[in-house]
Amino acid sequence: MSADLTPPLALAAERLRYASTMHRTCPPVRDLVGTDIENAYAVQRHVVDLQEISGAHVVGRKLGLMARTVQRQLGVHQPTIGTLMNTMQVPDGAVVPVRRLLQPLIEAEVVFRLGADLDRPEVDADTARGAVAEVLAALEVVDSRIEGWDISAVDTIADNASAGLFVLAAKGCPLGDRDLRDLRMELRRNGTVVSTGSGGENFYGDPIRGLTWLAGEAYRRGAPLRAGQVVLAGALGPMVQIDEGDSFSAVIGDLPEVSVHFRSSLAAREASVPT
Numbered sequence: 001m002s003a004d005l006t007p008p009l010a011l012a013a014e015r016l017r018y019a020s021t022m023h024r025t026c027p028p029v030r031d032l033v034g035t036d037i038e039n040a041y042a043v044q045r046h047v048v049d050l051q052e053i054s055g056a057h058v059v060g061r062k063l064g065l066m067a068r069t070v071q072r073q074l075g076v077h078q079p080t081i082g083t084l085m086n087t088m089q090v091p092d093g094a095v096v097p098v099r100r101l102l103q104p105l106i107e108a109e110v111v112f113r114l115g116a117d118l119d120r121p122e123v124d125a126d127t128a129r130g131a132v133a134e135v136l137a138a139l140e141v142v143d144s145r146i147e148g149w150d151i152s153a154v155d156t157i158a159d160n161a162s163a164g165l166f167v168l169a170a171k172g173c174p175l176g177d178r179d180l181r182d183l184r185m186e187l188r189r190n191g192t193v194v195s196t197g198s199g200g201e202n203f204y205g206d207p208i209r210g211l212t213w214l215a216g217e218a219y220r221r222g223a224p225l226r227a228g229q230v231v232l233a234g235a236l237g238p239m240v241q242i243d244e245g246d247s248f249s250a251v252i253g254d255l256p257e258v259s260v261h262f263r264s265s266l267a268a269r270e271a272s273v274p275t
Helices: 007-022 037-053 068-074 125-131 153-158 207-220 265-271
Strands: 058-064 080-085 095-097 105-114 132-142 163-168 184-189 192-198 230-235 247-252 258-263
Touching: 007 037, 007 153, 037 080, 037 153, 058 163, 058 207, 080 153, 080 163, 080 207, 105 184, 105 192, 105 207, 105 247, 125 132, 125 207, 132 230, 132 247, 132 258, 163 258, 207 230
Parallel strands: 058 230, 095 258
Antiparallel strands: 058 080, 105 132, 105 230, 132 163, 184 192, 184 247, 247 258
């Protein structure tokens, strides 16, 4: 369990946890957290601890606000880190009840599955590449608990980097000598391209450099990256709104495609019944 929080930070964690449990949005927490991002990460860590007590477990980390286009969309201009729980993952091609979400946006990104720990204070690009077992295409649904996406950096960090759901492609590829800066991304909604980008548009200019930054930060915060975990490396292009009935797919370079579908709760239940 994380260290005891000050009363304002505990109240911020309670506000976010209650919003998630009751499936409703809440006011921003910056009035309680202040401007210190370490306070915001303490709140995030506490909420994750509560989820683990409830039976969920950590499966990886996510880099948030890595694309400058997304930073402009949300008005927050620094990368963030979130924690991925097993309860957030849905299978490739799944049908998701749209009412499971609050105010969702979707983005396409590269994911690393780690084959080795990155358990040191400083990691260089060669070490980071060597730790990657495979690279996959993914879709991430970001979904803020903060009403109207009225977020500052501390709001989104405390709210677990606005993590919602994530979908990994059914198959990945060895990283090998791929230059991820050259990977082109197309995100399609109902067959129409709605977002494009590339690995070179990453905040650090290369998803691998984002991984090296994350590895150091994760170590410093006492939760180093471990073999078997996945790392969402951040959006490769602008986020897109999700509406009921939408189907999304993403192609990223030569990586296998990934897709997900959003339906009403009834339609999602019907789709899950074996035929």
